[in-house]
Amino acid sequence: MLQLTLKNVRANAPLIHCITNYVTVNDCANALLACGASPIMADDIAEAAEITTLCQATLLNIGTLNERTIKSMLLAGQKANEMGHPVVLDPVGAGASQLRTETAKMLLENIKFSVIRGNISEIKTLALGSNTTQGVDANLDDRITEQNLLPTIQYLQNFSRQTGAIIAVSGAIDVVTNAERSYVIRNGHHSMSKITGSGCMLSCLTAAYIAANPQNPLDAVAAAFVLMGMAGEQAAAKSQSTGSMRTGILDALSELTAADLEAGAKIEVY
Amino acid sequence: MLQLTLKNVRANAPLIHCITNYVTVNDCANALLACGASPIMADDIAEAAEITTLCQATLLNIGTLNERTIKSMLLAGQKANEMGHPVVLDPVGAGASQLRTETAKMLLENIKFSVIRGNISEIKTLALGSNTTQGVDANLDDRITEQNLLPTIQYLQNFSRQTGAIIAVSGAIDVVTNAERSYVIRNGHHSMSKITGSGCMLSCLTAAYIAANPQNPLDAVAAAFVLMGMAGEQAAAKSQSTGSMRTGILDALSELTAADLEAGAKIEVY
Amino acid sequence: MLQLTLKNVRANAPLIHCITNYVTVNDCANALLACGASPIMADDIAEAAEITTLCQATLLNIGTLNERTIKSMLLAGQKANEMGHPVVLDPVGAGASQLRTETAKMLLENIKFSVIRGNISEIKTLALGSNTTQGVDANLDDRITEQNLLPTIQYLQNFSRQTGAIIAVSGAIDVVTNAERSYVIRNGHHSMSKITGSGCMLSCLTAAYIAANPQNPLDAVAAAFVLMGMAGEQAAAKSQSTGSMRTGILDALSELTAADLEAGAKIEVY
Numbered sequence: 001m002l003q004l005t006l007k008n009v010r011a012n013a014p015l016i017h018c019i020t021n022y023v024t025v026n027d028c029a030n031a032l033l034a035c036g037a038s039p040i041m042a043d044d045i046a047e048a049a050e051i052t053t054l055c056q057a058t059l060l061n062i063g064t065l066n067e068r069t070i071k072s073m074l075l076a077g078q079k080a081n082e083m084g085h086p087v088v089l090d091p092v093g094a095g096a097s098q099l100r101t102e103t104a105k106m107l108l109e110n111i112k113f114s115v116i117r118g119n120i121s122e123i124k125t126l127a128l129g130s131n132t133t134q135g136v137d138a139n140l141d142d143r144i145t146e147q148n149l150l151p152t153i154q155y156l157q158n159f160s161r162q163t164g165a166i167i168a169v170s171g172a173i174d175v176v177t178n179a180e181r182s183y184v185i186r187n188g189h190h191s192m193s194k195i196t197g198s199g200c201m202l203s204c205l206t207a208a209y210i211a212a213n214p215q216n217p218l219d220a221v222a223a224a225f226v227l228m229g230m231a232g233e234q235a236a237a238k239s240q241s242t243g244s245m246r247t248g249i250l251d252a253l254s255e256l257t258a259a260d261l262e263a264g265a266k267i268e269v270y
Numbered sequence: 271m272l273q274l275t276l277k278n279v280r281a282n283a284p285l286i287h288c289i290t291n292y293v294t295v296n297d298c299a300n301a302l303l304a305c306g307a308s309p310i311m312a313d314d315i316a317e318a319a320e321i322t323t324l325c326q327a328t329l330l331n332i333g334t335l336n337e338r339t340i341k342s343m344l345l346a347g348q349k350a351n352e353m354g355h356p357v358v359l360d361p362v363g364a365g366a367s368q369l370r371t372e373t374a375k376m377l378l379e380n381i382k383f384s385v386i387r388g389n390i391s392e393i394k395t396l397a398l399g400s401n402t403t404q405g406v407d408a409n410l411d412d413r414i415t416e417q418n419l420l421p422t423i424q425y426l427q428n429f430s431r432q433t434g435a436i437i438a439v440s441g442a443i444d445v446v447t448n449a450e451r452s453y454v455i456r457n458g459h460h461s462m463s464k465i466t467g468s469g470c471m472l473s474c475l476t477a478a479y480i481a482a483n484p485q486n487p488l489d490a491v492a493a494a495f496v497l498m499g500m501a502g503e504q505a506a507a508k509s510q511s512t513g514s515m516r517t518g519i520l521d522a523l524s525e526l527t528a529a530d531l532e533a534g535a536k537i538e539v540y
Numbered sequence: 541m542l543q544l545t546l547k548n549v550r551a552n553a554p555l556i557h558c559i560t561n562y563v564t565v566n567d568c569a570n571a572l573l574a575c576g577a578s579p580i581m582a583d584d585i586a587e588a589a590e591i592t593t594l595c596q597a598t599l600l601n602i603g604t605l606n607e608r609t610i611k612s613m614l615l616a617g618q619k620a621n622e623m624g625h626p627v628v629l630d631p632v633g634a635g636a637s638q639l640r641t642e643t644a645k646m647l648l649e650n651i652k653f654s655v656i657r658g659n660i661s662e663i664k665t666l667a668l669g670s671n672t673t674q675g676v677d678a679n680l681d682d683r684i685t686e687q688n689l690l691p692t693i694q695y696l697q698n699f700s701r702q703t704g705a706i707i708a709v710s711g712a713i714d715v716v717t718n719a720e721r722s723y724v725i726r727n728g729h730h731s732m733s734k735i736t737g738s739g740c741m742l743s744c745l746t747a748a749y750i751a752a753n754p755q756n757p758l759d760a761v762a763a764a765f766v767l768m769g770m771a772g773e774q775a776a777a778k779s780q781s782t783g784s785m786r787t788g789i790l791d792a793l794s795e796l797t798a799a800d801l802e803a804g805a806k807i808e809v810y
Contacts, residue, residue: 021581023565023566023579024566026566064583064584065584066608093580096580097586097587097591099584099586099587099590137578196569197569242793242794243574243786243791244787244791246570246790247787
């Protein structure tokens with residue numbers, strides 16, 4: 001299953017419209033190119049919807065949002081819905097400010113998302129309305145552990161049922177779930193949290209993978225998570241220093257093959 | 271000719287005012303520094319014209335444009351015209367949205383450009399009014415090949431005649447032309463299309479090269495194209511993976527000497 | 541003293557709110573992560589003050605400023621003052637345009653800064669009201685040399701007395717001073733000026749170091765300068781080419797230990 005999803009991305013080279021933060025936007029564009037997709041960034045109200053029509057999927061990332069780009073996200077997401085294209089939400093920092101929490105909720109109310117990809121604190125903020133987020137990293141108390149894994153999966157399946165979206169949570173242990181079926185993924189390396197953008201890049205890969213694998217969206221999202229995790233592992237094996245990790249992750253995203261993915265995946269169905 | 275143009279950039283260290291997209295802006299700044307020039311990015315209406323007066327050339331790149339920055343581009347370009355400084359247009363994604371097509375046309379009507387640097391689809395959009403652009407990459411049907419090279423050169427010379435600008439088209443085969451004289455450049459490596467920003471960086475180099483070589487603008491633009499192509503070749507010889515290609519191109523831009531350029535150039539007059 | 545300041549940053553992992561330019565923002569985020577701190581970038585008026593309340597320090601960098609972000613800087617800085625959190629000003633390009641000079645002055649009038657970190661031309665612009673800045677680099681005539689070192693220190697101490705801020709000037713010779721006590725630091729490498737962002741990253745490190753060392757702000761700022769200088773030295777020892785320097789500096793920031801800092805510091809009290 002993993003092999004096919006990767007091959008479909010490389011064969012179809014989906015064009016992904018990204019409205020995303022300016023902190024990690026370059027890494028997002030390069031991550032999409034590395035995995036075989038193609039990025040286009042366009043956040044002005046006057047072109048957001050039109051650019052969406054050219055693309056196979058839309059990625060909305062609320063980091064460094066502002067009044068202008070919030071409107072563009074809404075327009076792009078609604079146009080993608082209209083066309084039946086997948087839309088991914090990355091609620092960066094939801095819970096860290098009212099603006100981010102309210103924007104994420106507003107987007108959830110007005111756009112049907114295919115996938116919501118965040119850390120566990122961001123996802124809990126959206127599901128509960130509680131603010132457990134500290135900055136843009138997950139709160140330690142929220143983290144998914146072996147001990148709380150099963151109830152967390154139940155919780156995320158429930159949120160998937162409410163939203164109709166695949167819920168995709170990254171951390172030391174990743175959970176990718178729809179309302180019925182869940183994957184737990186244990187790829188990745190702790191040094192990935194020592195560079196900015198690993199979450200943002202993962203959301204972009206997620207958009208590329210569901211765009212190229214419309215028959216198997218859940219498997220596609222899981223494959224994107226395995227790919228990102230393995231890229232982190234491969235990079236960390238060379239150097240865990242910040243500059244080299246960043247370069248190494250992009251290198252690995254372009255080097256990992258379908259066979260590598262199959263061989264290295266640490267994925268289980270729950 | 272190539273040697274002198276490179277030496278002039280390193281000797282004069284021209285300051286380049288860039289109003290450019292936020293996706294590749296860091297690479298643009300580093301590319302300018304690597305080649306011996308100096309960047310200043312300033313896109314607010316309240317300072318765009320004033321910053322232009324400090325600089326030796328102005329670069330207008332319409333990727334991630336918005337209402338605010340479009341106004342700043344106009345002001346900066348007109349001020350540069352007033353001062354007799356060269357202005358380079360990079361019409362990123364012209365044809366991909368009405369906003370981009372219309373903005374590029376508006377800028378062409380109101381600013382006298384020294385160089386228009388784009389991929390063939392973007393240039394055709396401006397020349398024809400047709401939209402052959404798919405995303406920010408050139409459409410396959412448009413690509414310059416050995417078969418269509420001569421008519422394409424004629425076509426681009428004609429567009430140069432209309433605009434008064436040097437037309438500089440990058441791709442597997444590059445064409446740099448004014449109304450009478452054309453260079454065809456075959457440097458570069460296909461892996462350059464697997465990182466974001468190689469076109470944007472090339473436009474910045476172009477601005478630096480014409481700023482430092484006012485006597486020979488056509489040669490200067492051709493030299494910038496040879497430099498970028500050779501930087502891609504040198505990077506690809508070490509690694510074609512996305513992260514390393516990016517680092518390698520910036521390294522090569524700072525390492526390539528005048529003698530290297532002369533020795534490695536694959537350039538012909540047509 | 542240096543060892544303790546570094547250990548405090550790594551132990552406390554301060555969260556730093558950055559309102560900064562889009563040219564080097566990714567490097568700023570990675571530099572903060574590399575040194576053991578955590579970044580959050582948020583520049584919208586609707587969340588700037590709220591994000592500040594989550595953080596331990598605030599960094600205001602006026603590169604690529606605009607009307608919207610100027611307002612956010614004011615709100616964030618004032619909120620940080622209200623909470624007693626340190627605020628760092630990086631007056632990028634003050635003197636290069638009226639907008640930047642006026643904005644820096646307006647911020648100085650309305651916010652109490654803990655540190656002002658710039659190149660000597662930017663600092664002189666603020667202290668004198670004169671415009672000696674050329675672009676975003678220091679004017680050659682302004683540079684701190686062995687010959688003008690003592691009067692320059694007097695001058696900067698005086699500016700510290702006026703503003704109540706630590707004045708921290710980077711260049712071939714760095715000076716970090718409050719009204720009474722000055723450090724002169726001779727770490728660093730000339731190739732650091734051949735990448736964009738070394739000043740911006742240093743300002744971010746400065747914010748992290750004072751946040752984690754509230755008892756010794758002057759020592760903390762000096763330590764941040766030694767760290768950045770040594771990171772440049774370590775990177776340059778491997779490669780002075782632009783792409784590799786950038787990666788190497790981020791690597792060194794994550795690798796340098798407290799003991800390294802103590803051993804490699806070229807710091808004197810004046």
